Every structure is written in C-alpha cells, then in structure tokens.
Amino acid sequence: xxxxxxxxxxxxxxxxxxxxxxxxxxxxxxxxxxxxxxxxxxxxxxxxxxxxxxxxxxxxxxxxxxxxxxxxxxxxxxxxxxxxxxxxxxxxxxxxxxxxxxxxxxxxxxxxxxxxxxxxxxxxxxxxxxxxxxxxxxxxxxxxxxxxxxxxxxxxxxxxxxxxxxxxxxxxxxxxxxxxxxxxxxxxxxxxxxxxxxxxxxxxxxxxxxxxxxxxxxxxxxxxxxxxxxxxxxxxxxxxxxxxxxxxxxxxxxxxxxxxxxxxxxxxxxxxxxxxxxxxxxxxxxxxxxxxxxxxxxxxxxxxxxxxxxxxxxxxxxxxxxxxxxxxxxxxxxxxxxxxxxxxxxxxxxxxxxxxxxxxxxxxxxxxxxxxxxxxxxxxxxxxxxxxxxxxxxxxxxxxxxxxxxxxxxxxxxxx
Numbered sequence: 001x002x003x004x005x006x007x008x009x010x011x012x013x014x015x016x017x018x019x020x021x022x023x024x025x026x027x028x029x030x031x032x033x034x035x036x037x038x039x040x041x042x043x044x045x046x047x048x049x050x051x052x053x054x055x056x057x058x059x060x061x062x063x064x065x066x067x068x069x070x071x072x073x074x075x076x077x078x079x080x081x082x083x084x085x086x087x088x089x090x091x092x093x094x095x096x097x098x099x100x101x102x103x104x105x106x107x108x109x110x111x112x113x114x115x116x117x118x119x120x121x122x123x124x125x126x127x128x129x130x131x132x133x134x135x136x137x138x139x140x141x142x143x144x145x146x147x148x149x150x151x152x153x154x155x156x157x158x159x160x161x162x163x164x165x166x167x168x169x170x171x172x173x174x175x176x177x178x179x180x181x182x183x184x185x186x187x188x189x190x191x192x193x194x195x196x197x198x199x200x201x202x203x204x205x206x207x208x209x210x211x212x213x214x215x216x217x218x219x220x221x222x223x224x225x226x227x228x229x230x231x232x233x234x235x236x237x238x239x240x241x242x243x244x245x246x247x248x249x250x251x252x253x254x255x256x257x258x259x260x261x262x263x264x265x266x267x268x269x270x271x272x273x274x275x276x277x278x279x280x281x282x283x284x285x286x287x288x289x290x291x292x293x294x295x296x297x298x299x300x301x302x303x304x305x306x307x308x309x310x311x312x313x314x315x316x317x318x319x320x321x322x323x324x325x326x327x328x329x330x331x332x333x334x335x336x337x338x339x340x341x342x343x344x345x346x347x348x349x350x351x352x353x354x355x356x357x358x359x360x361x362x363x364x365x366x367x368x369x370x371x372x373x374x375x376x377x378x379x380x381x382x383x384x385x386x387x388x389x390x391x392x393x394x395x396x397x398x399x400x401x402x403x404x405x406x407x408x409x410x411x412x413x414x415x416x
Contacts, residue, residue: 037228122181145181161175176234271346274352277350280361365379
C-alpha cells in the first residue's frame with residue numbers, strides 16, 4: 001500500500017529543490033516574465049547541479065528525466081547508480097515519486113523557469129517512459145521537447161495528421177506541430193506521427209528528431225498569457241528524414257492493442273504536469289496565507305468554517321482542494337514506480353490538480369484584492385501561469401473523458 005508520508009530518502013532532494021525555488025527562481029521570475037523568450041542563463045548552473053545529482057545517485061531522478069514506467073521484476077530491482085528499492089516490503093518509491101516531489105518544489109518557485117531547465121523537458125519524460133535501453137543511452141544528456149498538437153488536432157491526440165513514411169532505413173516525416181514547449185532551445189523533438197492514416201490511432205508512433213534536422217523548420221514562437229520564461233514553438237516538418245532507429249517503442253502497427261503504446265507516455269508525463277500544478281497551488285496558498293495573516297486574517301483548521309471570516313473559510317476550502325490534488329498526484333506517481341497500470345489515476349491527478357491550480361490561484365488574487373492584481377507580488381503571474389496546467393498534456397475535458405471511458409469500460413468510439 002502507498003505510504004502517505006514523504007519517503008525519508010527524498011527529504012534532502014525536496015529541501016534542495018525548495019531552496020532553488022526560493023533563492024534562485026523567485027528573484028528572477030518577474031524578470032523573465034517581462035523578457036518573454038529571453039533564455040534564463042541563471043538556470044545553466046542549476047541544470048548542471050541536477051545532472052550531478054542524477055549521475056551520483058543522490059537525486060534519485062530529479063526532474064522530468066527521471067520519470068519512467070517500470071515493469072515486472074524491474075520494479076523491485078536497483079535503479080540508476082546503485083540505488084536499491086524497498087525489497088523487503090515489495091514496495092518501491094522510485095524515480096517517478098522523486099521527480100514529482102522535486103517538480104512540486106521547483107514549480108512552487110516558477111513553472112516557466114522549471115520548463116526552461118535544460119534536459120528536463122516533457123520530451124525527456126516521454127523518452128524515459130518508452131525508449132529502449134540503447135535509445136536512452138544514445139539520447140542521454142540531450143534536452144527533448146514533445147510535439148503532439150497540430151492546428152486541426154488539439155486535444156484529440158489520435159486525430160493527428162502528420163505522417164511518417166518508411167523509406168529504406170529511414171522514415172520521412174511531413175506535417176505541422178504547434179505549442180511545442182522548449183521547442184527553440186531543445187536538442188531533440190519527440191514528434192508524434194502516423195505510419196498509416198487509414199489505420200487510425202493504432203498507427204501513431206513517436207519519433208526522436210534532432211533539432212538541427214534540415215527538414216524541421218521553426219515557424220514562430222508564441223506570445224502567451226503565462227509561462228513566458230518558457231519558449232513555445234511552432235514547427236513545419238517537410239520531408240524530414242530520420243533513422244528508423246529513432247522511432248520510440250514498437251515499430252509494428254498492432255491494431256489489436258490500438259493506441260496503447262503511444263499513450264503510455266501520458267501515464268508518466270501527466271503526473272508530472274499534475275505535480276507542476278500542485279507546486280504552483282502551494283506557492284499561491286503560502287503567499288496568500290502570509291499576506292492575509294499580516295492583516296489579521298488567519299484560518300483555523302480546528303474550528304468550523306462557518307464561525308470564521310469569509311476569507312478564512314475560503315482559505316480552508318482551497319487547502320482541502322490542494323490536499324486532494326497532492327495525494328492524487330503522489331498516488332499516480334507511486335503506481336508508475338510499482339508497475340501498476342495508472343492511466344485512470346494519471347488522468348485523475350492531472351484533472352484535479354489542473355483545475356485546483358486555476359481555482360486556487362485566481363481565488364488568491366480575489367482574496368488579496370489590489371495586492372493580488374498588481375505586479376508587486378507574484379500572485380497575478382502565478383494565476384496566468386496556472387491556466388496552462390489545466391490545458392497542456394490533455395485538457396480538463398479530455399481527462400474527464402478518459403476517466404469516464406475507463407470507469408464505464410467504453411471505447412473511444414462509444415463515448416466521444
């Protein structure tokens with residue numbers, strides 16, 4: 001069973017990430033919010049520290065690179081550089097859990113800056129989830145973004161029209177991708193494409209494309225409501241040739257299993273996005289609680305909400321929502337570490353955390369009034385940043401649809 005206490009071995013990692021949030025990210029958050037598309041050079045040293053933690057084994061999977069799906073005996077085996085799991089109990093708190101906990105802390109600092117950390121992109125989590133050992137070794141140390149969304153295929157990943165045609169030992173990819181996080185700065189782009197449009201979702205695979213590939217053209221960088229420190233790119237792929245060895249996972253089209261192979265990526269990345277939302281929610285609550293306390297408003301969890309001020313009662317309700325999102329996120333990450341199917345739980349965590357993040361951050365702006373609306377504090381920025389966490393990696397509506405299909409045991413054609 002999952003233990004709701006934070007594993008002791010992760011406490012040093014959490015403290016380090018918290019220090020990064022408060023000492024590195026908070027001081028520069030406003031600077032890079034205003035200087036949209038400027039690369040945060042302060043993060044280069046920080047990414048080096050994270051790499052060092054991972055290489056030494058101290059970090060136990062700090063950041064998105066650590067997220068991976070274990071299966072069978074691997075869930076009880078050693079991980080990384082000699083790190084062993086809890087073999088006696090048969091329960092593992094591994095890289096997914098540590099990644100979620102560290103991401104919560106860095107996103108308590110700043111979501112856009114977290115997304116700008118080199119080699120910690122969602123594409124890295126995708127590679128960690130489904131790549132072969134040889135591919136993981138080959139892509140090690142590279143920064144990978146993930147390209148799924150298309151102009152005519154937003155929330156429905158199965159509707160993508162980008163194609164990958166086999167040509168000898170290569171695939172030739174043609175199509176267009178939008179809203180690619182860290183697309184300009186990355187080394188690799190994980191591109192989702194169809195091997196055969198007539199076969200529907202079963203033919204969709206993911207390919208690792210070098211950012212320098214001449215067939216991959218950067219069309220533009222988006223101007224956004226939030227996470228402005230993170231670049232968001234649009235790409236055109238025109239006769240983009242990639243080696244067949246850069247296809248992630250099984251190259252065979254298996255109509256009997258459908259979209260499962262490609263969708264496994266989301267089982268790992270959605271808890272990480274949920275962790276981002278949980279971290280931002282915690283930041284908003286912490287600052288709002290502090291500022292309200294300075295004005296004489298303090299919530300007391302031991303007293304009924306109806307006998308406290310409206311502001312205090314609102315804080316208590318938002319704290320309860322935060323706790324639910326936090327626990328759902330830990331559950332989804334724990335299940336991934338312990339080789340348990342977590343598609344429903346990953347979607348539940350992402351849906352709850354994303355919606356909670358939006359509701360709480362905007363609720364905090366309301367509670368703080370003019371202070372919340374102005375730029376003197378980071379609350380208004382966090383409210384703008386938070387909305388993306390309810391959208392990318394599958395919108396709120398898509399998550400609820402995925403959950404309903406699984407609970408009702410209906411296919412995508414039966415429940416749209």
